[in-house]
Amino acid sequence: MTAKESTFAPGWAIAASLALAGILASGARAQDAVTADPAHYTVEFENEQVRVLRVVYGPGEKSVMHQHADSVAVYLTDGHLRITFPNGRTGEPRVKSGQSMWHPAGAHLIENLGDTRFELVLTELKTPLAAIK
Numbered sequence: 001m002t003a004k005e006s007t008f009a010p011g012w013a014i015a016a017s018l019a020l021a022g023i024l025a026s027g028a029r030a031q032d033a034v035t036a037d038p039a040h041y042t043v044e045f046e047n048e049q050v051r052v053l054r055v056v057y058g059p060g061e062k063s064v065m066h067q068h069a070d071s072v073a074v075y076l077t078d079g080h081l082r083i084t085f086p087n088g089r090t091g092e093p094r095v096k097s098g099q100s101m102w103h104p105a106g107a108h109l110i111e112n113l114g115d116t117r118f119e120l121v122l123t124e125l126k127t128p129l130a131a132i133k
Helices: 010-026
Strands: 041-046 051-059 066-068 072-074 078-085 100-104 104-114 118-126
Touching: 051 104, 078 118
Parallel strands: none
Antiparallel strands: 041 051, 051 118, 066 104, 072 100, 072 118, 078 104
16 A cells, blocks of 8 residues: 555455445344454544544454444554455555544454554544435
8 A cells, every 4th residue: 555545445445345235235244343342442432423443453363254334544553454354355455653544334354464563543433424425
């Protein structure tokens, strides 16, 4: 990922959208991140508009399949991740400390491929972006 990119590459956005559509169509919804994986996801703040999560993965740690609302991530550390979508597609993005990125709503499983702690703050919107426009 280049420094000027502020969202997943278009393929990631499409894959995330397709993954979410597949979950909804099958009737098998992934659980909310905090419910599914409280070891990695902690609520720092919540009101009617947003929920702010602290996300921490140790070296080699892996989540379970879970979902997020439309959100903005602020990466607190560098990271090399494997993201697995419900349809089996995977990717291995690298992110930099201080980088911010938009993430569309969807389900995934995260694995920290690095040998150091990976941490970010994720702000989830309570109203989907499409409904705000």
